[in-house]
Amino acid sequence: MTAPELAAETTYRDALREAIREAMIEDERVFIMGEDVAEYGGTYAVTKGLYKEFGRDRVRNTPLSEAGFVGAGIGAALGGMLPIVEIMTVNFSLLALDQIVNTAATLRHMSGGQFHIPVVIRMTTGAGRQLAAQHSHSLECWFAHVPGLRVVAPATVTDARWMLKAAMADPDPVIVFEHNGLYNSSGPVLPGPVDLTTAEIRRPGTDLTIVASAGMVSKSLEAAEQLGDRNVSAEVIDLRSLRPLDRATLAKSVEHTSRAVVVDEGWRSVGLSAEIAAGITEDCFYRLDAPVCRVASREVPIPYPRHLEDAAIPQVHDIVAGAMTVMTGSLADV
Amino acid sequence: MTGPQTKLLRDMIRIRVFEERCAELYGQQKIRGFLHLYIGEEAIAAGVISQLTKDDSIVATYREHGHALIRGIPATEIMAEMYGKAAGCSGGRGGSMHLFDAERRFLGGNAIVGGHLPLATGLALADKMLHRKGRVTACFFGEGAVAEGEFHEAMNLASIWNLPVLFCCENNLYAMGTSLQSSESETNLSLKASSYNMPSWSVDGMDAEATAGAASRALDTVRGGGGPVFLEFRTYRFRAHSMFDPDLYRKPDEVAKWTERDPISTFSAQLTSAGTLTQEHIDRLWVEASQETQDAVDFAEAAEWEPVENLEDHVGATDGASVVLV
Incomplete structure (x- = not known):
């Protein structure tokens, strides 16, 4: 640990926010969109306060329209932006499965490698909060089945911080699963980077x-x-x-x-x-x-x-x- | 033999000749998979695309050979793609339904009905956020897409975010064999679109000058920052949905009635009677189109198959270069 301030205790939620914040400062093409990501701060408060720093254009609320805004994120990535799309839970992501599986994962291949889609799609997964059968499932394997996607599930504060950074730097679609039980977990952020491939x-x-x-x-x-x-x-x-x-x-x-x-x-x-x-x-x-x-x-x-x-x-x-x-x-x- | 009217006629003839040859090649099993012909609907692609600039983007459906051709993708590369050859405009990986060309900002060739409307919306969002003023994304889709949720989500997003999208609905009355009449609660599609608080109107899709004129007017609004516009082009496909379709659901007199309105023959007659073109001129357009198509076939026949060792290319970034649009 070379930087003592990095080793300070932080939460998984704050580590994610810091990764997003850093990326938005570094590159104007980065923006985040999803349901209630602005004033509300995101369902799990990951984006809390970011709209004040970056404005509502780059911290963009969407209608309840998963296929629409995930597809728009894919299109914006094709158009030169670096979008982060937040979906409340993996259960809701099924409404956008067409966009993720039929478009995000295929377009590079179908176009013979002419296009790529640097989009990051974050979503909550997992049970444990008594949210019943439409908010608690773990469907990571549905996405992990699909060539053309990267799928990651950071489990520590350090990985949340650095894997999200790596996801944003990746030129292809990355699905980031955040277990709902982890948001309040805390620990030191150890120095990065962390890649998207190694256990x-x-x-x-x-x-x-x-x-x-x-x-x-x-x-x-x-x-x-x-x-x-x-x-x-x-x-x-x-x-x-x-x-x-x-x-x-x-x-x-x-x-x-x-x-x-x-x-x-x-x-x-x-x-x-x-x-x-x-x-x-x-x-x-x-x-x-x-x-x-x-x-x-x-x-x-x-x-x-x-x-x-x-x-x-x-x-x-x-x-x-x-x-x-x-x-x-x-x-x-x- | 120049001028916008001649160009419209020439482009329609190019599509017609190219696609009639495609149908033959399909029968010869040179082209495989699905093949959806645009024959009868040529006035829409010819008219609308004539009004786009090279900085605009096009997102189309699986019935997109005509759009690709008019956009300027060489017929040789389109035909090679239909054959599945490596020299095709998508490297042979897409086929008839997935024509792509980054240089010409042609983003498919999308074969999930309605699935590409959010994509078009996102491209326009990028243009807006990156302050590329005056740029437009033209999105073509059939009336069948109007029944899909993604249509409504994309229209809503484009409207609330005031995005530069030109939504071009090619209403040929049938989604495969399902008639609009039997599948939509409101068959007046421009009325339906107007509920998204965007300008929308219906256009005669069998008249290339009408489609070009409508596109021009709509693009003035979109380019000027007025947000999205929806155009419904009323048209008809003269062929079946795909080469697999026995066309059992359309009455012969309905097909005959629309065939009388063939956009190429009616426009040819209009131009000859007005003295703009002679029959000899028009005959020459057909000959030139035939030559273009023949060259495309020769190119595709001679092109190489991609080595099977390359099978897993173009899945992720390790495969090498690709672009985002700037």
Whole structure:
């Protein structure tokens, strides 16, 4: 840490805002738009106050019109601007899925490489706030499935700060997932840069690799602590990038632990955890001492009551149980 | 043989000849995939694009061969694209439905009905935010798009942000086989558009001078900072929706009635009777168009296929150079 002021405690929310603010100061082509990003400050207060500094042209409120304003962001990027588009939640982004999948992800290819689209699309993801089945889902894998997109999910204050900066510097569409449980988390902003492609080992270990992203990283770290009490040394890897997946870092870890648990807040079926488990199996099959275990959300729309919501998404005890299954060699999924 | 009237006629003939050849090539399986012909609607592209400058942008649909040709993309590159050859205007990656040309500010070739209207709105937003005064984005779409949510969202955004977009609705009465009559609560589309608080009116889409005149008037407003304008061009496609379409939903007498209003033959008759052009002049336009098309076919036939090793090119930035519009 060379700059002490950077190491001051800040929140995930403020780190995102600082990244946006810095980009807007550095380049006049950067602007942010979305529902209530100006006076209201954004649903999760990420853009709070920015309109005062940059004006309502560059901190641009939109109608409730996801397909329209995401498409306009894509068009503005083609036209020479560097737009950041904020969508309230991943659930709402489905209204703009046509624009993201059919236009943002395809245009470079369809035009034979003539055009590119430097747009950043930020959205909230995840459960945990009793917002029920239309505000709580984790659909990151839908986007991570699509060639032509980059998909990232910063899980720390430092990554929020520097991955958003990197996303804005990227010439292609980047989808940034912000877990709703992280906005109030705080910590020091360590020096950047942080790239958009590499996973990070959050906790070294020797017996077991736990792979997680976004809101599942802190739960996995807590699980690793508890596993330590049981004499299991767990390595925790934060994916950070969901497309591309950093399979090399995962393989390197599993090569020395020989066991893996994949934790995903998305549903188990046909999800991110399946892709990661398959990748580990392809890359490390002969090193594995147990089948790769998946700890993922239950197959149900996220329910409203706290106890049911908690039961629907992976909790620390689920991760511990999954890890112990892998350690004891049982074939059962958790 | 110059002047705006001759140019309009020449451009319509170029589209007609090019596309009739495309239909033949489709039958010969030289062109594959979907092929949507513009035959019958040529007066719109010829008229509107004649009023655009090189700094304006065009965003069009999958029925865009005519727009691409009139915009100045060489017929050779368009035809090579139809063949899927690397020398095509989209490197062969797009085909008939996805013609692109950065240099000529031609942004597709978009095949999600209504999906490109927000894109056009965004291009205009960039022009406005970057203070490129006087620039316009012309967005072409069929009347089928009016039923899509993206149409309404884009019209609303363009209006509240006062953006320089010329919305050109090519109303050929059928969205594939679905008639406007059976699918819209309000079939007067310019009335519908006017609810977005922008100037809007309907134009005879079979008359190239009318389309050019309407575009000129509309562009005065848009270029002058007056915000978006919506034009409904009433037209008809003489061919089926695509080459797969058996055209079971249109009555022969309806097709015949519209065919009598063929924009090329009516304009040719008008120009000869006024003494502007002789039949000999007009015959020469057809011959020149045939030569242009033949050259395009020869070019496409001779062009190379892209090596399959390049398959995964043009997916992300590591592939190399590309542009944003300045």
